[in-house]
Amino acid sequence: MSKHTLFIADVHLQPDDNHPINLAFSDFLATQVPQADALYILGDLFEMWVGDDIGLPLYKTVIEQFKSLTDTGLPIYLLFGNRDFLMRRKFWQETGIQPLSDPKEVELYGLPVLLMHGDSLCTDDREYQKMRKILRFPLVTWLFLKLPKRRRLKIGESMREKSKRFSQNKPENIMDVNPKAVTQVLQQHPKVRHLIHGHTHRPGHHAVKVGGESKHRWVLGDWRPQTQVLRIDHDQTVQLVVYPNPEHSPLILPQTTEANTEKPN
Numbered sequence: 001m002s003k004h005t006l007f008i009a010d011v012h013l014q015p016d017d018n019h020p021i022n023l024a025f026s027d028f029l030a031t032q033v034p035q036a037d038a039l040y041i042l043g044d045l046f047e048m049w050v051g052d053d054i055g056l057p058l059y060k061t062v063i064e065q066f067k068s069l070t071d072t073g074l075p076i077y078l079l080f081g082n083r084d085f086l087m088r089r090k091f092w093q094e095t096g097i098q099p100l101s102d103p104k105e106v107e108l109y110g111l112p113v114l115l116m117h118g119d120s121l122c123t124d125d126r127e128y129q130k131m132r133k134i135l136r137f138p139l140v141t142w143l144f145l146k147l148p149k150r151r152r153l154k155i156g157e158s159m160r161e162k163s164k165r166f167s168q169n170k171p172e173n174i175m176d177v178n179p180k181a182v183t184q185v186l187q188q189h190p191k192v193r194h195l196i197h198g199h200t201h202r203p204g205h206h207a208v209k210v211g212g213e214s215k216h217r218w219v220l221g222d223w224r225p226q227t228q229v230l231r232i233d234h235d236q237t238v239q240l241v242v243y244p245n246p247e248h249s250p251l252i253l254p255q256t257t258e259a260n261t262e263k264p265n
């Protein structure tokens with residue numbers, strides 16, 4: 001059995017077990033994840049998470065699937081996205097998933113990598129960054145989670161609508177990562193040669209020069225339901241892999257797509 005670790009982001013699971021995304025993801029958990037050493041989820045696993053008391057029953061099927069995987073001893077890690085940053089103690093308990101901070105430096109098979117959701121790198125979108133700061137303020141999230149369920153669902157829904165409307169009117173380049181922000185975060189983590197993130201929904205590989213050294217930025221795909229997941233093997237090979245693969249072969253290398261214009265949200 002080959003030793004490898006998998007990375008995914010932006011699944012945007014829907015509150016409907018029969019949605020094509022949920023079906024593909026459930027299949028991924030059942031067929032791909034058990035063969036891996038670990039799974040890292042880099043944000044926006046859920047379309048919306050407005051409290052464990054709402055999310056846990058709403059996403060019961062996938063929550064139970066996670067639990068049965070982590071019960072076998074398989075480690076699953078997750079860092080927050082901009083859609084799902086309100087998971088609390090009950091979520092970690094009921095899934096067995098382990099929380100990570102953003103950014104998080106980890107070492108895999110001797111290879112140091114840096115994991116992020118990616119939204120904090122989109123510094124050209126000032127409006128978004130301002131909003132992000134407010135929403136992550138501990139007092140704000142604490143107060144929000146005290147609201148009745150119906151209020152939270154309503155607010156969550158209207159924010160989702162707003163973010164969709166806003167991102168439709170924004171120029172493409174503002175929605176992507178800022179090169180300076182990328183260089184800066186790599187300078188802060190000098191050991192790291194590979195940065196892995198999602199959020200922009202523009203899967204691909206980018207070479208980055210930092211102080212004369214060549215580094216790599218890998219962007220994970222969203223799930224439509226076909227996606228690009230990242231795989232690191234024990235020999236330190238890093239590659240993007242199309243899933244589900246139309247050829248039904250276990251691995252093919254995708255074309256790097258620069259023309260993918262889907263807007264992040």
Ligand SMILES: [Mn+2]
Binds near residue numbers: 044264265
């Ligand atoms: Mn996102």
